[in-house]
């Protein structure tokens with residue numbers, strides 16, 4: 433739809449990241465007239481500063497590890513170092529290709545794309561570039577940015593966020609990673625593969641603390657083996673500059689020094705000064721509050737993605753954006769089951785899960801009603817070929833469905849699709865055990881774990 437002052441779009445979207453552009457593409461597909469307002473680049477954090485560039489770095493790191501470890505496979509490859517300029521070029525080429533594709537999609541679906549910084553100006557309009565864009569409905573999708581702590585200033589040089597870490601032109605000799613969540617451990621893993629001395633500092637008791645404790649422990653074991661240091665269970669107190677780096681002091685007085693400090697303590701919503709509160713949108717600590725259909729308390733305004741207090745994942749943003757578009761197009765929509773969202777931490781080894789942890793299952797169903805089974809990847813032929821260690825842990829409600837699948841091991845992220853089907857379809861272990869899993873694949877471990885839980889283990893002990 434061409435835009436003039438009298439145009440009223442069906443949907444005006446503020447923010448073109450995963451949540452916003454998914455809503456735009458799906459809305460346009462369903463025949464809605466959509467305006468998409470983006471101040472930076474369509475694709476947002478995930479494409480330009482998140483999922484895609486980190487995975488490119490991790491992949492480059494994996495190749496470095498393979499070169500170093502090639503002798504164990506009888507291959508005489510040597511690792512001569514990282515050419516960071518070339519790694520960045522590879523990463524940027526991947527982003528550029530995907531960005532071009534996404535721009536093409538936005539154009540071909542006839543989404544009215546407006547480049548500029550917008551502000552909500554009424555329950556049905558956004559102001560941008562001195563123009564008022566009117567809509568029957570507005571979707572807020574302004575995402576999130578890295579957080580810091582009081583008194584800890586991110587200078588972009590020695591104290592950096594993930595945004596800076598993705599643009600480093602060198603491999604740091606040493607790094608402290610503040611925060612052992614998904615972003616922190618992914619950088620720790622990639623940097624270690626590049627040759628950096630890494631120390632992760634996490635205030636909680638475990639790395640990836642939202643995962644099942646077993647996954648955290650397996651990751652800690654693997655990191656220890658790789659020489660990634662970590663300090664758990666003590667909170668950060670302060671950071672100071674040293675002559676050529678940074679010193680971090682923890683609450684117990686312990687200190688760590690490194691060339692750089694990556695602050696990876698989480699991300700906070702982008703909502704300040706954007707007119708949300710003035711238009712009466714209910715908020716909590718900067719997050720926009722929504723119901724299960726992503727609608728705010730203002731009937732014409734919805735919100736999705738990292739801006740709302742649900743899981744901060746790109747595929748959650750996609751799903752929420754699609755839900756809004758379909759609801760506004762009059763389709764029947766179903767609320768998202770957030771426990772059923774697949775979660776992958778792409779470090780070496782990968783951590784992947786769907787559903788609830790054993791601890792949560794015991795809280796919900798009672799300790800005596802929960803069965804947990806661990807299948808060791810040592811029994812899986814393909815994992816042996818790859819020389820990766822790890823486990824698949826299943827959490828089952830006694831005599832009922834599997835409510836949690838927790839995996840650790842290289843490439844286990846690729847298994848999360850089947851795990852999600854098992855969880856979402858409330859499959860019984862015997863039903864999964866009935867399915868054939870190709871031999872020899874790592875996927876076979878999923879079948880074997882269910883065979884064992886169904887009481888008929890094949891390649892594991894009774």
Ligand SMILES: Cc1cc2nc3c(=O)[nH]c(=O)nc-3n(C[C@H](O)[C@H](O)[C@H](O)COP(=O)(O)OP(=O)(O)OC[C@H]3O[C@@H](n4cnc5c(N)ncnc54)[C@H](O)[C@@H]3O)c2cc1C
Pocket residue numbers: 446447448449450451452469470471472473474475476477478479481482483484486548549550551573574575576594615702706736737738739743744745746747748749778
């Ligand atoms: C290092 C890192 C790695 C990650 N890895 C993964 C991963 O592997 N898998 C995964 O699922 N998730 C990952 N994530 C999370 C994922 O990137 C986010 O969950 C996702 O990008 C959220 O999408 P969004 O649309 O809510 O916000 P964003 O992607 O942040 O998009 C918001 C957009 O709004 C725009 N905007 C903001 N204010 C305005 C304004 N006033 N006017 C116009 N435009 C505005 C911004 O420029 C931005 O483009 C990662 C994040 C980081 C930081």
